Amino acid sequence: MTCNEVRPSSVTSSLFSASVPASTANLGLAKRYVAGLSAEGGTEMWPAISQALAFPAAETHLRQVIFITDGSVGNEQELFGLIENRLGRTRFFTVGIGSAPNSWFMRKAAEAGHGSFTTISALHEVNEKMGRLFRKIERPQVTDIAVEWPNGTGAEAYPQTIPDLYAGEPIVIKAALDYAPRRGDLLKVSGDSALGTWSAEMLVGDADPGSGIAAVWARARIEDLMDRERRGADAEEIRAAVVDTALKHHLVSKYTSLVAVDKTPVRPAAAGLGSEQVPNLLPYGQSMNAIFGFPATATGAGVYMSNGLLLIAAGLALFALLCAGRWRHAAPNVRQA
Numbered sequence: 169m170t171c172n173e174v175r176p177s178s179v180t181s182s183l184f185s186a187s188v189p190a191s192t193a194n195l196g197l198a199k200r201y202v203a204g205l206s207a208e209g210g211t212e213m214w215p216a217i218s219q220a221l222a223f224p225a226a227e228t229h230l231r232q233v234i235f236i237t238d239g240s241v242g243n244e245q246e247l248f249g250l251i252e253n254r255l256g257r258t259r260f261f262t263v264g265i266g267s268a269p270n271s272w273f274m275r276k277a278a279e280a281g282h283g284s285f286t287t288i289s290a291l292h293e294v295n296e297k298m299g300r301l302f303r304k305i306e307r308p309q310v311t312d313i314a315v316e317w318p319n320g321t322g323a324e325a326y327p328q329t330i331p332d333l334y335a336g337e338p339i340v341i342k343a344a345l346d347y348a349p350r351r352g353d354l355l356k357v358s359g360d361s362a363l364g365t366w367s368a369e370m371l372v373g374d375a376d377p378g379s380g381i382a383a384v385w386a387r388a389r390i391e392d393l394m395d396r397e398r399r400g401a402d403a404e405e406i407r408a409a410v411v412d413t414a415l416k417h418h419l420v421s422k423y424t425s426l427v428a429v430d431k432t433p434v435r436p437a438a439a440g441l442g443s444e445q446v447p448n449l450l451p452y453g454q455s456m457n458a459i460f461g462f463p464a465t466a467t468g469a470g471v472y473m474s475n476g477l478l479l480i481a482a483g484l485a486l487f488a489l490l491c492a493g494r495w496r497h498a499a500p501n502v503r504q505a
Contacts (some may be wrong), residue, residue: 169493178334181370182219183197183198183201187225187231188222196381198270204440206292213235213237213241213247214246214247214249214250216235216236216357217233217247217250217251218250218254218385220233220235221233221250221251221254221255221256221258222254225256225257225258229258230257230308230311231257231258231259232258232259232260232261232283233258233259233260233261233281233306234261234262234263234301234305235260235261235262235274235277236262236263236265237263237264237265237269238264238265238268238269239269239275240268240269240270241269241270241274242269242270242347243274244273244276245398248275248276248277248280248398251277251281252280252399255280255281255282257306258281259281259282259283259305259332260277260278260279260280260281260282260283261278261283261284261285261286261305262274262275262277262278262283262284262285262286263285263286263287263288263298263301264279264285264286264287264288265288265294266288266289267289269287270399271285271287276285276395279327279331282329282331282332283331284301284331284334284337286298286301304334304335304336304337304459305334307333307334307335307362308332308333308334308362309333309334309361310333310359310360310361310366311332311333311334311359311360311361312332312359312360313330313331313333313339313357313358313359314330314357314358314359315330315341315355315357316355316356316357317343317345317355317359318349318350318353318354318355318372318373318424319353321345321346321347321349321353322345322346322347323343323345323346324343324344325342325343325344325391326341326342326343326389326391326392327341327388328392333359342381342385342388343383343385344382344385344389349372349375350373351373351374352371352373352376353372353373354369354370354371354372355369355370355371355372356368356369357369357370367481373438382417383417383418383419386413386414386417387419388414390410390413390414390419390421391400393406393409393410393413394406394410394422401411407423410422410423410424411423411424420457474490
Protein backbone atom coordinates (compact mmCIF):
# COMPACT_ATOMS: atom_id res chain seq x y z
CA MET A 169 0.00 0.00 0.00
CA THR A 170 1.21 3.51 -0.85
CA CYS A 171 -0.07 6.88 0.32
CA ASN A 172 0.25 10.67 -0.07
CA GLU A 173 -1.51 13.81 1.17
CA VAL A 174 -2.51 16.92 -0.81
CA ARG A 175 -3.54 20.11 0.95
CA PRO A 176 -6.21 22.23 -0.83
CA SER A 177 -5.71 25.92 0.00
CA SER A 178 -4.90 29.16 -1.80
CA VAL A 179 -1.59 27.48 -2.61
CA THR A 180 -1.81 23.70 -3.13
CA SER A 181 0.93 21.61 -1.54
CA SER A 182 1.56 17.90 -0.97
CA LEU A 183 3.53 15.97 1.62
CA PHE A 184 5.43 13.82 -0.89
CA SER A 185 6.26 14.41 -4.55
CA ALA A 186 4.79 10.97 -5.32
CA SER A 187 2.98 8.20 -3.45
CA VAL A 188 5.22 6.39 -0.94
CA PRO A 189 4.86 3.08 0.96
CA ALA A 190 2.53 3.33 3.95
CA SER A 191 5.29 2.46 6.40
CA THR A 192 5.34 3.41 10.07
CA ALA A 193 7.87 6.18 9.37
CA ASN A 194 5.88 7.66 6.48
CA LEU A 195 2.62 7.48 8.44
CA GLY A 196 4.37 9.35 11.27
CA LEU A 197 5.44 12.06 8.82
CA ALA A 198 1.87 12.28 7.53
CA LYS A 199 0.44 12.72 11.03
CA ARG A 200 2.93 15.48 11.86
CA TYR A 201 2.19 17.14 8.52
CA VAL A 202 -1.54 17.21 9.27
CA ALA A 203 -0.97 18.40 12.85
CA GLY A 204 1.05 21.33 11.53
CA LEU A 205 -1.61 22.53 9.09
CA SER A 206 -3.49 25.76 9.78
CA ALA A 207 -6.47 27.34 8.04
CA GLU A 208 -5.37 30.23 5.85
CA GLY A 209 -6.50 31.65 2.53
CA GLY A 210 -9.31 30.09 0.47
CA THR A 211 -9.96 26.44 -0.34
CA GLU A 212 -9.09 25.95 -4.01
CA MET A 213 -10.45 22.55 -5.05
CA TRP A 214 -9.34 22.34 -8.69
CA PRO A 215 -5.53 22.48 -8.17
CA ALA A 216 -5.69 19.94 -5.33
CA ILE A 217 -7.82 17.42 -7.25
CA SER A 218 -5.73 17.97 -10.37
CA GLN A 219 -2.51 17.30 -8.47
CA ALA A 220 -3.92 14.19 -6.76
CA LEU A 221 -5.02 12.70 -10.09
CA ALA A 222 -1.73 13.65 -11.76
CA PHE A 223 0.42 11.48 -9.49
CA PRO A 224 1.53 8.37 -11.42
CA ALA A 225 -0.37 5.24 -10.36
CA ALA A 226 1.44 1.94 -9.84
CA GLU A 227 0.34 -0.86 -12.14
CA THR A 228 0.18 -3.26 -9.20
CA HIS A 229 -2.19 -1.12 -7.11
CA LEU A 230 -5.67 0.32 -7.43
CA ARG A 231 -5.25 4.03 -6.73
CA GLN A 232 -7.95 5.51 -4.49
CA VAL A 233 -8.26 9.28 -3.92
CA ILE A 234 -10.24 10.55 -0.89
CA PHE A 235 -11.39 14.18 -1.19
CA ILE A 236 -12.29 15.68 2.23
CA THR A 237 -13.74 19.15 2.76
CA ASP A 238 -15.86 21.12 5.23
CA GLY A 239 -16.45 23.98 2.77
CA SER A 240 -18.88 24.57 -0.03
CA VAL A 241 -17.96 23.76 -3.64
CA GLY A 242 -19.14 26.15 -6.33
CA ASN A 243 -17.48 25.33 -9.67
CA GLU A 244 -19.16 21.95 -10.12
CA GLN A 245 -19.01 21.73 -13.91
CA GLU A 246 -15.28 22.43 -14.05
CA LEU A 247 -14.54 19.84 -11.36
CA PHE A 248 -16.79 17.20 -12.95
CA GLY A 249 -14.90 17.58 -16.21
CA LEU A 250 -11.56 17.34 -14.40
CA ILE A 251 -12.53 14.11 -12.61
CA GLU A 252 -14.08 12.43 -15.63
CA ASN A 253 -11.22 13.32 -18.00
CA ARG A 254 -8.33 12.41 -15.71
CA LEU A 255 -9.74 9.57 -13.64
CA GLY A 256 -8.36 6.61 -15.59
CA ARG A 257 -8.43 3.53 -13.35
CA THR A 258 -8.44 5.67 -10.18
CA ARG A 259 -11.33 5.49 -7.71
CA PHE A 260 -12.49 8.84 -6.30
CA PHE A 261 -14.19 9.04 -2.88
CA THR A 262 -15.63 12.18 -1.27
CA VAL A 263 -16.15 13.09 2.39
CA GLY A 264 -18.19 16.12 3.47
CA ILE A 265 -17.86 17.38 7.05
CA GLY A 266 -20.55 19.59 8.56
CA SER A 267 -23.54 21.16 6.81
CA ALA A 268 -21.70 23.53 4.46
CA PRO A 269 -20.40 21.10 1.75
CA ASN A 270 -22.35 20.82 -1.49
CA SER A 271 -23.78 17.32 -0.99
CA TRP A 272 -25.10 17.07 -4.55
CA PHE A 273 -21.64 17.76 -5.98
CA MET A 274 -19.95 15.41 -3.52
CA ARG A 275 -22.33 12.57 -4.39
CA LYS A 276 -22.08 13.10 -8.16
CA ALA A 277 -18.29 13.49 -8.01
CA ALA A 278 -18.05 10.16 -6.21
CA GLU A 279 -20.30 8.56 -8.82
CA ALA A 280 -18.14 9.96 -11.63
CA GLY A 281 -15.10 8.58 -9.80
CA HIS A 282 -16.60 5.07 -9.29
CA GLY A 283 -16.45 5.69 -5.54
CA SER A 284 -18.86 6.67 -2.77
CA PHE A 285 -19.83 9.74 -0.74
CA THR A 286 -19.56 9.87 3.06
CA THR A 287 -21.24 12.64 5.02
CA ILE A 288 -20.12 13.53 8.56
CA SER A 289 -22.54 15.88 10.30
CA ALA A 290 -20.80 16.13 13.70
CA LEU A 291 -17.29 15.73 15.11
CA HIS A 292 -18.20 12.69 17.21
CA GLU A 293 -18.95 10.80 13.97
CA VAL A 294 -15.49 11.28 12.46
CA ASN A 295 -13.75 8.21 13.91
CA GLU A 296 -16.61 5.82 13.23
CA LYS A 297 -17.41 6.92 9.66
CA MET A 298 -13.84 7.44 8.52
CA GLY A 299 -12.87 4.09 10.03
CA ARG A 300 -15.70 2.42 8.12
CA LEU A 301 -14.60 4.11 4.89
CA PHE A 302 -10.96 3.05 5.29
CA ARG A 303 -11.93 -0.53 6.11
CA LYS A 304 -14.10 -0.61 3.02
CA ILE A 305 -11.57 0.73 0.52
CA GLU A 306 -8.83 -1.53 1.87
CA ARG A 307 -10.73 -4.58 0.60
CA PRO A 308 -12.60 -4.03 -2.67
CA GLN A 309 -14.42 -7.31 -3.37
CA VAL A 310 -15.06 -7.06 -7.12
CA THR A 311 -13.92 -4.42 -9.64
CA ASP A 312 -14.63 -3.82 -13.34
CA ILE A 313 -18.08 -5.35 -13.02
CA ALA A 314 -20.07 -6.24 -16.17
CA VAL A 315 -23.64 -7.54 -16.56
CA GLU A 316 -24.77 -9.85 -19.37
CA TRP A 317 -28.53 -9.97 -19.88
CA PRO A 318 -30.31 -13.12 -21.14
CA ASN A 319 -29.82 -13.97 -24.80
CA GLY A 320 -32.04 -11.92 -27.10
CA THR A 321 -33.06 -9.50 -24.33
CA GLY A 322 -31.95 -5.90 -24.55
CA ALA A 323 -31.91 -3.69 -21.46
CA GLU A 324 -31.64 0.00 -20.61
CA ALA A 325 -29.82 -0.16 -17.29
CA TYR A 326 -28.58 2.46 -14.81
CA PRO A 327 -25.99 3.28 -13.66
CA GLN A 328 -24.39 2.67 -17.02
CA THR A 329 -20.94 2.57 -15.41
CA ILE A 330 -21.16 0.05 -12.59
CA PRO A 331 -19.16 0.96 -9.46
CA ASP A 332 -16.91 -1.46 -7.59
CA LEU A 333 -18.38 -3.85 -5.05
CA TYR A 334 -17.25 -3.44 -1.43
CA ALA A 335 -18.00 -5.56 1.62
CA GLY A 336 -21.27 -4.57 3.24
CA GLU A 337 -22.28 -2.15 0.46
CA PRO A 338 -24.57 -3.62 -2.22
CA ILE A 339 -24.78 -2.39 -5.80
CA VAL A 340 -28.28 -1.72 -7.16
CA ILE A 341 -28.83 -1.74 -10.93
CA LYS A 342 -32.13 -0.49 -12.34
CA ALA A 343 -33.00 -1.94 -15.76
CA ALA A 344 -35.90 -1.87 -18.18
CA LEU A 345 -35.89 -4.98 -20.39
CA ASP A 346 -37.06 -4.93 -23.99
CA TYR A 347 -38.84 -8.25 -23.51
CA ALA A 348 -40.19 -10.03 -20.48
CA PRO A 349 -37.64 -12.69 -19.46
CA ARG A 350 -38.67 -16.29 -19.90
CA ARG A 351 -38.61 -18.90 -17.18
CA GLY A 352 -35.07 -20.21 -16.84
CA ASP A 353 -33.38 -17.12 -18.35
CA LEU A 354 -30.07 -16.37 -16.65
CA LEU A 355 -28.39 -13.05 -15.88
CA LYS A 356 -24.59 -13.23 -15.59
CA VAL A 357 -22.49 -10.84 -13.48
CA SER A 358 -18.69 -10.91 -13.80
CA GLY A 359 -15.70 -8.91 -12.61
CA ASP A 360 -12.21 -9.05 -11.15
CA SER A 361 -11.52 -10.01 -7.54
CA ALA A 362 -8.38 -10.40 -5.45
CA LEU A 363 -8.45 -14.12 -6.27
CA GLY A 364 -8.87 -13.61 -10.03
CA THR A 365 -11.84 -13.50 -12.38
CA TRP A 366 -15.20 -13.82 -10.65
CA SER A 367 -18.66 -14.51 -12.07
CA ALA A 368 -22.11 -15.51 -10.87
CA GLU A 369 -25.48 -16.30 -12.47
CA MET A 370 -29.03 -15.76 -11.30
CA LEU A 371 -32.47 -16.61 -12.61
CA VAL A 372 -34.41 -13.54 -13.76
CA GLY A 373 -37.47 -15.24 -15.26
CA ASP A 374 -38.65 -16.35 -11.83
CA ALA A 375 -38.30 -12.92 -10.17
CA ASP A 376 -41.17 -11.68 -8.02
CA PRO A 377 -43.06 -8.61 -9.33
CA GLY A 378 -43.11 -5.48 -7.20
CA SER A 379 -44.90 -2.13 -7.20
CA GLY A 380 -42.96 1.06 -7.69
CA ILE A 381 -40.01 -0.54 -9.50
CA ALA A 382 -40.77 1.34 -12.72
CA ALA A 383 -40.61 4.69 -10.89
CA VAL A 384 -37.23 3.75 -9.40
CA TRP A 385 -35.91 3.02 -12.90
CA ALA A 386 -37.42 6.26 -14.24
CA ARG A 387 -35.70 8.36 -11.58
CA ALA A 388 -32.38 6.73 -12.49
CA ARG A 389 -33.00 7.46 -16.18
CA ILE A 390 -33.81 11.14 -15.50
CA GLU A 391 -30.64 11.52 -13.44
CA ASP A 392 -28.60 9.93 -16.24
CA LEU A 393 -30.20 12.27 -18.79
CA MET A 394 -29.30 15.32 -16.68
CA ASP A 395 -25.71 14.04 -16.45
CA ARG A 396 -25.62 13.84 -20.25
CA GLU A 397 -26.84 17.42 -20.49
CA ARG A 398 -24.08 18.50 -18.13
CA ARG A 399 -21.54 16.81 -20.41
CA GLY A 400 -22.75 18.80 -23.42
CA ALA A 401 -25.63 16.79 -24.94
CA ASP A 402 -28.33 18.67 -26.85
CA ALA A 403 -30.42 20.50 -24.23
CA GLU A 404 -33.70 20.32 -26.17
CA GLU A 405 -33.42 16.57 -26.76
CA ILE A 406 -32.61 16.01 -23.10
CA ARG A 407 -35.53 18.17 -22.00
CA ALA A 408 -37.97 16.25 -24.21
CA ALA A 409 -36.71 12.90 -22.90
CA VAL A 410 -36.91 14.05 -19.27
CA VAL A 411 -40.44 15.41 -19.68
CA ASP A 412 -41.61 12.23 -21.43
CA THR A 413 -40.17 9.98 -18.70
CA ALA A 414 -41.36 12.16 -15.81
CA LEU A 415 -44.94 12.50 -17.08
CA LYS A 416 -45.20 8.79 -17.85
CA HIS A 417 -44.15 7.87 -14.31
CA HIS A 418 -45.62 10.91 -12.49
CA LEU A 419 -42.28 12.22 -11.20
CA VAL A 420 -40.92 15.63 -10.29
CA SER A 421 -37.92 16.74 -12.36
CA LYS A 422 -36.14 19.89 -13.51
CA TYR A 423 -38.86 20.37 -16.15
CA THR A 424 -41.93 18.90 -14.44
CA SER A 425 -43.65 19.39 -11.12
CA LEU A 426 -46.71 18.25 -9.20
CA VAL A 427 -49.40 20.86 -8.56
CA ALA A 428 -51.60 20.60 -5.47
CA VAL A 429 -54.93 22.44 -5.56
CA ASP A 430 -56.55 23.34 -2.25
CA LYS A 431 -60.30 22.96 -2.62
CA THR A 432 -61.08 24.43 0.82
CA PRO A 433 -59.62 27.99 0.89
CA VAL A 434 -59.72 29.76 4.25
CA ARG A 435 -59.19 33.31 3.00
CA PRO A 436 -62.35 35.16 1.91
CA ALA A 437 -62.34 35.89 -1.82
CA ALA A 438 -62.66 39.64 -1.17
CA ALA A 439 -59.77 39.82 1.29
CA GLY A 440 -56.46 41.22 0.09
CA LEU A 441 -53.23 39.28 0.02
CA GLY A 442 -50.67 39.99 2.73
CA SER A 443 -46.89 39.62 2.49
CA GLU A 444 -44.04 39.29 4.92
CA GLN A 445 -40.32 38.63 4.74
CA VAL A 446 -39.28 35.05 5.52
CA PRO A 447 -35.75 34.60 6.92
CA ASN A 448 -33.41 32.32 5.03
CA LEU A 449 -32.01 29.27 6.78
CA LEU A 450 -28.25 29.01 7.12
CA PRO A 451 -26.27 25.75 7.37
CA TYR A 452 -25.81 24.65 10.97
CA GLY A 453 -22.69 26.19 12.49
CA GLN A 454 -22.51 29.15 10.07
CA SER A 455 -23.28 32.80 10.58
CA MET A 456 -24.18 35.68 8.28
CA ASN A 457 -20.46 36.49 8.09
CA ALA A 458 -20.05 33.28 6.08
CA ILE A 459 -22.13 34.87 3.30
CA PHE A 460 -21.65 38.64 3.63
CA GLY A 461 -18.27 38.67 5.37
CA PHE A 462 -15.29 36.38 5.55
CA PRO A 463 -15.74 32.77 4.32
CA ALA A 464 -16.52 30.43 7.19
CA THR A 465 -13.59 28.07 6.64
CA ALA A 466 -9.97 28.05 5.54
CA THR A 467 -9.35 31.78 5.97
CA GLY A 468 -7.07 33.94 8.08
CA ALA A 469 -9.98 35.99 9.41
CA GLY A 470 -8.93 35.46 13.03
CA VAL A 471 -5.38 36.62 12.35
CA TYR A 472 -6.64 39.65 10.42
CA MET A 473 -8.94 40.60 13.28
CA SER A 474 -6.18 40.25 15.89
CA ASN A 475 -3.77 42.33 13.81
CA GLY A 476 -6.44 44.97 13.29
CA LEU A 477 -7.14 45.23 17.03
CA LEU A 478 -3.41 45.56 17.76
CA LEU A 479 -3.07 48.34 15.19
CA ILE A 480 -6.06 50.18 16.68
CA ALA A 481 -4.56 49.86 20.17
CA ALA A 482 -1.19 51.12 18.93
CA GLY A 483 -2.87 54.05 17.19
CA LEU A 484 -4.77 55.01 20.34
CA ALA A 485 -1.56 54.83 22.41
CA LEU A 486 0.29 57.03 19.91
CA PHE A 487 -2.58 59.51 19.88
CA ALA A 488 -2.50 59.67 23.70
CA LEU A 489 1.28 60.35 23.68
CA LEU A 490 0.90 63.13 21.13
CA CYS A 491 -1.87 64.74 23.16
CA ALA A 492 0.26 64.55 26.35
CA GLY A 493 3.22 66.21 24.58
CA ARG A 494 1.10 69.07 23.31
CA TRP A 495 -0.33 69.66 26.78
CA ARG A 496 3.16 69.90 28.36
CA HIS A 497 4.29 72.31 25.64
CA ALA A 498 1.26 74.55 26.13
CA ALA A 499 1.36 74.60 29.97
CA PRO A 500 4.03 77.42 30.45
CA ASN A 501 2.06 79.78 28.25
CA VAL A 502 -0.95 79.25 30.42
CA ARG A 503 1.02 80.13 33.59
CA GLN A 504 2.47 83.31 32.03
CA ALA A 505 -1.01 84.45 31.11
